[in-house]
Amino acid sequence: MANIAKKVSWSGRGDDRGERTPLLNGDEEVKYNRQVPDTLDYDNSENQLFLEEERRMSHMGFRCLEIRRWVICGLIGFLTGLIACMIDIAVEKLAGYKYFAVKLNIEKYTELGGLSISLILWAVLNSAFVMFGAIAVAFVEPIAAGSGIPQIKCFLNGVKIPRVVRLKTLVIKVFGVICSVAGGLAVGKEGPMIHSGAVVAAGVSQGRSTSLKKDFKIFEYFRRDTEKRDFVSAGAAAGVSAAFGAPVGGVLFSLEEGASFWNQMLTWRIFFASMVSTFTLNFFLSIYHGKPGELSSPGLINFGRFDTLNYFSFFPLHFPGGVLGALFNIINYWLTIFRIRYIHRPCLQVMEAMLVAAVTATVSFAMIYFSNDCQPLGQDNTEEYPLQLFCADGEYNSMATAFFNTPERSVRSLFHNPPGTYNPVTLGVFTLAYFFLAVWTYGLTVSAGVFIPSLLIGAAWGRLFGILLSFIASSQSIWADPGKYALIGAAAQLGGIVRMTLSLTVILVEATGNVTYGFPIMLVLMTAKIVGDYFIEGLYDIHIKLQSVPFLHSDAPPTSHWLTAREVMSSPVTCFNRVEKVGRIVDVLSNTSTIHNGFPVVAHTSPVIPTRKICGLILRSQLIVLLKHKVFVERASSRLSQRKLQLKDFRDAYPRFPPIQSIHVSQDERECMMDLTEFMNPTPYTVPQETSLPRVFKLFRALGLRHLVVVDNENRVVGLVTRKDLARYHVGKDGLEELHLAQT
Amino acid sequence: MANIAKKVSWSGRGDDRGERTPLLNGDEEVKYNRQVPDTLDYDNSENQLFLEEERRMSHMGFRCLEIRRWVICGLIGFLTGLIACMIDIAVEKLAGYKYFAVKLNIEKYTELGGLSISLILWAVLNSAFVMFGAIAVAFVEPIAAGSGIPQIKCFLNGVKIPRVVRLKTLVIKVFGVICSVAGGLAVGKEGPMIHSGAVVAAGVSQGRSTSLKKDFKIFEYFRRDTEKRDFVSAGAAAGVSAAFGAPVGGVLFSLEEGASFWNQMLTWRIFFASMVSTFTLNFFLSIYHGKPGELSSPGLINFGRFDTLNYFSFFPLHFPGGVLGALFNIINYWLTIFRIRYIHRPCLQVMEAMLVAAVTATVSFAMIYFSNDCQPLGQDNTEEYPLQLFCADGEYNSMATAFFNTPERSVRSLFHNPPGTYNPVTLGVFTLAYFFLAVWTYGLTVSAGVFIPSLLIGAAWGRLFGILLSFIASSQSIWADPGKYALIGAAAQLGGIVRMTLSLTVILVEATGNVTYGFPIMLVLMTAKIVGDYFIEGLYDIHIKLQSVPFLHSDAPPTSHWLTAREVMSSPVTCFNRVEKVGRIVDVLSNTSTIHNGFPVVAHTSPVIPTRKICGLILRSQLIVLLKHKVFVERASSRLSQRKLQLKDFRDAYPRFPPIQSIHVSQDERECMMDLTEFMNPTPYTVPQETSLPRVFKLFRALGLRHLVVVDNENRVVGLVTRKDLARYHVGKDGLEELHLAQT
Structure with missing residues (x-):
């Protein structure tokens, strides 16, 4: 029997609000959760205005809209590809200069014996890069921290986190x-591409920018949640596509x-954006190279x-991926809680980031210094910065290779370098060190992704x-290609951390370019997901x-x-009458204890007894626009001279409708x-x-609703189901549990 | 302004019936449309029985169900892969023997000069193969004709065509x-794989077979439309995956x-089935080879x-694909109409198939005979049956290569043979001949796909x-690789014929194994789709x-x-009362003029005036089971001794509920x-x-409904929307048009 673990009293509760989670206690939440999600x-909202507009539109009009959508998707793909290209080149250049200098x-001090100066140079360079990045994030736009994938996941799920696009x-x-990548942190530049693509999409599709305070007066038709979400999906897909060269993976991610x-x-259209994005990146990089x-x-x-593929080699690596992934997540979880408690001031955050950068440099340096893993310098030398250090002439230090590379190159050499390139001890120490560095790094106040470190x-x-x-099998057998184990290990570790399944498979397959894998x-x-889920959720x-989002x-x-x-x-639900007093509307909207966003409109068939028969639904945003334009019955006669309120007025206010406090309503009004x-x-x-619940859930989810009115068999409003009401149920250890979301 | 071209009177019409299209007149339709789609x-149907069962189930129970679903999907993939492997080997063997003999x-008669004997041998062999295939299809199971993709499309869309799975x-x-493939027809074996996968899925998931009259008493939980459709999607995907080695394409197709x-x-799960399917095929073929x-x-x-990819070469081939595809479809359309009119008897159908086989052989023979396209026999001879014919020693006839190969091999050699392998005149004649043969072949009463001929x-x-x-550009330039033009041409032609977009792109990309393509x-x-759609729909x-399916x-x-x-x-809708007289139910169900499948159940709040307030929905199939088990109120006392009706009784009857006529109800009852x-x-x-309409459509489609009750603001039933009601609107030349579906 299902067991409702914690049932809380539910009446008088606000719907659809960004309240805080009781996971953390009061004060801490405020700091973590500075942005209240909407x-x-x-x-x-198929109201008369909307229907009139749609009905006015000819078939050709719809076709033009469709063409515009395609153009926007093409633009999204193009710009996302361009941004990816820019990031790539900038990182290559900066990291190149840094490695060259170090x-x-x-080399200068290897002989002279003052290598601590090199260490300091390296640590300072890294910290400096990271400092700039962290300052920008912590002081200018904290939402840009991290990979941005959780935020985009939320957005696509239907939760708007402010300022995210x-x-x-x-x-x-x-x-x-x-x-952060040039600063040598254990991070990747792939995750942030997804966020970047989404922002590009939101910007291009709306034809204006709040940051620039510029409205290009184009694409006004697309200024509503439905359309914007579609384009943001395309943007996210374009981001994935540019990051991994995986257009299909991008589509599946979205x-x-x-x-x-x-x-x-x-x-x-999403697929089109993805294709254009990877093509653009490919095209410009081919010119750059x-x-x-x-x-x-x-x-x-x-x-x-x-x-x-030789399929003998693929079976024993599933389990550790899940376990190590879970370990990563558990440590990172506690670290995040710690950060929320103690490191919430921007300057502390910048300092932590700089510390991590310096430690990363020191650890790398120590490992290079103490490792004696010398490898002969090959003919077809693929290392860009071979470092001789204490190795004999014609040899190079292979540990230095791992650290004197962008992580992307290191991954590739682990996959493809011939057997014998790496010393097992080197690899073991490297794994351990990099694991903890990566755990520590994720969640810093810098923009960075976790894909590449995991890989x-x-x-x-x-x-x-x-x-x-x-060593166990004969070294010439088919078991002997360590590069393939590296690939499977990378997939296992990444899967164990992020727990994405379908899209990640396709992304990795597209990145390897071989469908049999x-x-x-x-x-x-x-397996990594199943094993990992046993311990803890995905990162x-x-x-x-932790952001207490009703996902x-x-x-x-x-x-x-x-x-x-x-x-x-x-329940009870605040309803409005079909013709309602302005004072009541203002009062309801101003009531801060119950911030509702949708209000059923009811018809009173009998003037004496209010029957609350449903006849419509109106949104807070619509009411605010109406109040702003003072669309009152008493003014209808004078309004004849004025123009009628149009859908355009709602669109112009989208998406940042003014707060009710900013609208002045006089006592007369x-x-x-x-x-x-x-x-x-x-x-x-x-x-009814x-x-x-599953039936309600299906309807809610399949149609992407925000409010679902519950009626009795007389069609009278008895309640309202919102996202929060559904998101709070989940399956725990003892059966069905109720989360403490959304309490006032 | 939207223009409703033909508005027909709509009252008293049956819902959800497989009525015939007025595209063809009376008699013809009957012949084409022997199966009435459901x-x-x-x-x-979340009735009390269902909810009780779900509530009885523990969390572990749901997990077991989930595991069972995975096992079934694995089985589906495995069996589909096995079938693909079997078909492949059988075709290779049979075609091999045939080519060898011919x-x-x-070779024997080239010198002697009695080549007409060879022609006759070839034609007879081909016709014999085709005859067996056509007899099986025409006399035993006509639904097995063609590629089966239209039928599977319908099934996934929600239209059940009888006996299809x-x-x-x-x-x-x-x-x-x-x-048909061994018989040398211009057909492929890929399309039918999709159908085969779907059948495997339907069979495995239901744990029983009607054809074998065997019930394994397993997977009984999955005996309902929702679950069955899920598995059939997996089966179709597994089919695509096995056919093209495209697991992701398969998922996207579904x-x-x-x-x-x-x-x-x-x-x-669908992806899992696809992966297992391609892996199984790969595994067994690798053993076979x-x-x-x-x-x-x-x-x-x-x-x-x-x-x-060199991207200079890809831009001028889009247009002809659409035009040639449309031409193919137009000719085939008229041919199909002709066939429906005149070739509807099974023996005629077999004879037509044999005729096509003989003509194909003759045309091929003539082309081989008259072509003088001799090519040197290379070192790395990839042709399995090089035919010298009238060529010099050490040379072979390249036209013969094209015909002495399974079409799959021909496609591959067109893609990959080095420049200069084919004479332009040969290719031109071949294109023309094969085009008309393929048009003629599609729609014959044989099992065969159109993918490969199109490619x-x-x-x-x-x-x-x-x-x-x-010839125009310098032959050494980057423009000079004709294989890549062949690939793009193939895509254009296929796209112009079938007009699939997303899934086809992915299928082709996976088949080429290079994401940049x-x-x-x-x-x-x-482009092929846009151009083609201008002329006619996809094949x-x-x-x-033509099957007048409410798609x-x-x-x-x-x-x-x-x-x-x-x-x-x-409207009006036939409703039942919550407690209804058996006689009325039997009468309504027996009424052949209005075959309804769903009936709103209404509550009479006032015994005098029927208010028709909705309180539920019951299906014809449920009523039939109830009648069969005689679940009458009057028998409730005696039923105490009997067992209570369970969901199992409904599942056992699924999916072929007995007709109402087979249930005997006495006058007393x-x-x-x-x-x-x-x-x-x-x-x-x-x-309300x-x-x-778009809002109704969205709800209907997103939830896969069959009946949607329309109520007034008192919650009284005023109408019922079914699939037919929505399927009949489409956009024509003059705006919105109404199709004449579903008239009684």
Whole structure:
């Protein structure tokens, strides 16, 4: 029997608000959760204005809109590709200068014996880069911290985190990621690309920028949640596509996260944006590398081509991925809690980031210094910065290779360098050190992704495993290619940390460029997820949970058939009459104890007894626009001279509708009446009270609703189901549990 | 302004019936449309029995179900891969024997000068093969004809075409496709794989077979439309995956066709089935080819590896693909109409198939005979049956290569043979001949797909274009690789014929194994679709339309905001009372003039005036089971001794519920009452009358509904929207048009 662990009293509670989670106590939450998330409404409010506009539009008009959508998607892809290209080149250049300077310095002091000066130079250079990045993030736009994937996941899920898709965020993100990667942190530049793509999409599709305070007066039709979300999905997909050269993976990422909003034409446009993005990156990088026409770098990271799969080698690495991934997540979780408690002032955050940079440099230096792993300098020398250090002439220090490279190159060499390139002890120490550095780094106030560090850790222990195996098996057998173990290890580690499944498989398959690797990669990701889920959730989900976001999963919890709409809904509901007094509207909207965003509109069939029969649904944002334009019944006669309120007025206010406090309503006006008929959605979706939770959930999720009205069998409003009401149920150890979201 | 071209009177019309299209007049339709399609219900009927069962189930129970789903998907993939492998080997063997025999014969008579004997031998062999295949299809299971893709599209869309997923169909399909490919028809074996995968899925997931009359008593939980459809999607994806070595393409195919039913776990299972399928095929083929462990044939067709894209070469081939595709479809459309009119008797159908086989052999022979395209026999001779004919020693006839190969091999050699392998005149004649043969062949009463012939035609004219271009440009320039033009031509031709977009791009990209080809392939498919759509619909859509299936597209027509639920719904609706007289139920169900499948259940609040307030929805199938078990109120006392009716009784009857005529109800029993409360779905989805068509459409499609009740603002039933009501609107030349579907 399903067991409702903690049932809390629910009446008088606000709906749809960004309240804080009781996971952390009062004060801490405030610091972590400075942005109160809002929810998106994917259900068009089909009011009279909307229907009139749609009906006025000819078939050709719809076709033009469709063409415009395609153009926007093309632009999104192009700009995202361009940004990826820019980041790539900037990082290469900056890191190149840095490694060159340090290398010269080390070479100079290797003989003289003052290597501590080199260490200090390196640590200072790294810290300086990281400082700039951290300052920008901490002081200018804190939402640009991290990979941005949790935020984009939330956005696609229907939760709007403020400022997440602004131009300013993009600028800081790009600057931050260049600094943190060039600063030698254990981070990747791939995750932030997804966020960047999403910002580009939001900006281009709306035809204006709040940060620049510029409205280009184009694409006004797309200024609503439904359309914006579609474009943001395309942007996220374009970001994935540019990051990994994986257009199909990008599409699947968007679909996996946007889950229910599948639509054939939309998917096709998302795919177009992805394709354009990877093509743009490829094109410009091919020009930058001086080989125009040779399109060989479809993504920021390329795994290089893997040859035909031999399937004997793919079975023993699944388990450690899940365990190590879970370990990573557990440590990072505690670290994040610690950070929320003690490191919440921007200057402290910058200092922590600088400290991590310095420690990273020191650890790297120590490992290079103490390792005696000398490798002969090959003919076809693929290392850009071979460091001789204490090795004999014609040899180089292979540990230095691992640290004197961008992590992307290190991953590739772990995959492809011939057997014997790496000493097992070197690899073991490297894995350990990099693991803890990466755990410490994720969650710093810098823009950075966790994909590449995860891949690198996994590739290192995967290759280590392969080497050890080849000691046991005969070294010439088919078991002996450690590069393939590195690939599987990388997949296992990444899967164990982020727990993405479908899209990650496709991304990795596209990055390896060989479809036969799909099956083992899928198996390894599945096992890593199952094993990891036993211990703790995925890294992104942890961070989403810490932000107390009402995140809806794709299905209702399996044992939730016990619950009905009557039990999950919020009630009583504040309703408005079809023709309502302005004073009451203002009072309801101003009431800070219950911030509602949607209000059922009811018709009073009998003037004496209020029957609350539903006849529509109106949104807070619509009411605010109406109040702002003073659309009162008493002014209707004088309004004849004025122009009629149009959909355009709502669009101009989108998405940042003014707060109710900024609208002045005089005492006289409070006595006026407002006729909501024209503006409310006359056909909101409703469910009867007996509907089971899974059924409510399915309707809510499939249509991307924000409010679902619960009615009795006389069609009277009895409650309202919002995202929070559904998000608080989840399956725990003792069956169904209720989270303490959204309490006032 | 939207223009409703033909508005027909709509009252008294049956809902949800397989009526015939007025595209053809009376008699013809009957012959074409022997199977009356039914619709699937993807909305669980959440009645008390269902809820009780779900509530009884523990969390562990749900987990077991989930594991069982995974096991089934694995099995589906495995069996589909195995079938693909079997077909491949059988075709290779049979075609091998045939070519060997003909080749020996030709070689014998080339010198003697009696080549007409060879021709006759060839034609007879081909006709014999085709005859067996055609007899099986025409006399045993006509639904196995063609590629089966239109039928699977319909199934995933929610239209059930009878017998389409039976074991017998699978057997005939496999046998038929082996015969027709071995018989040298211009067909491929890839399309039928999709159908085969779907049948396997339906069979395995239900744990029983009607054809074998065997019930394994397993997987009983999955005996309902919702679950079955999920597995069939997985099966179709596994089929695509095995056919093209494209697991991701398979997933996208299922999603594109199943459109709205996206769900994360489901997609992941579909992907699993796809992966297992391609892996199984690869594994067994590698053993068959004597190289176990070298997994190099993930699909029935492999395009071979393409090297890096040079993007200069991809822009001038988009247009002809659309035009030639449309031409193909137009000719085939008229041919199909002709066939429906005149070739409807099985023996005529067999004779036509044999005639086509003989003509194909003759045309091939003539072309080989008259072509003087001799090529030197290379060192690394890739041709399996090089035919010297009239060529000099050490040379072979290249036209013979094209015909003495399975079409898959021909495609591959057009893609990869070095420049200069083909004579332009040969290619031109070949394209022309093969085009008309392929048009004639599609729609014959044989199991066969259109993918490979389309690819072959396109590859031929693409390569021809490449060769001509290299005459103009310098032959050593980057423009000079005709193989890449062949690839783009193939994509253009296929896209122009089938008009699939997203999934086809991914399938082709996976088949080429190079992600950078994605962008040009996508562009070419898009253009081909746009150009082709200008002339006529896609081939599958034409055939679906000819079957007058109520196929729902993914969106409502853009200009349909004019219409509301009130205008599209069927009314008046036959309703039942919560406690209804058995006689009335039997009468309603027996009424052949209005075959309804769903009935709103209404509560009479006042005994005098029937208010028709909705309180549930009950299905014909449920009523039939109730009648069969005689669940009457009057027998309730005696039923105490009997066991209570359970969900199992409904599952056992699924999916072929007995017709009402087979259930005997005595005159006494007619006077009994039946209490529907426990069995009806108490929370059907409802919409108000004013809801716009796009909104109704979205709800209907997103939830996969079969019936949507339209209520007034008192919650009284005023109408019922079914699939037919929505499918009949489409955008024509003059705006919105109404199709004449579903008239009684």
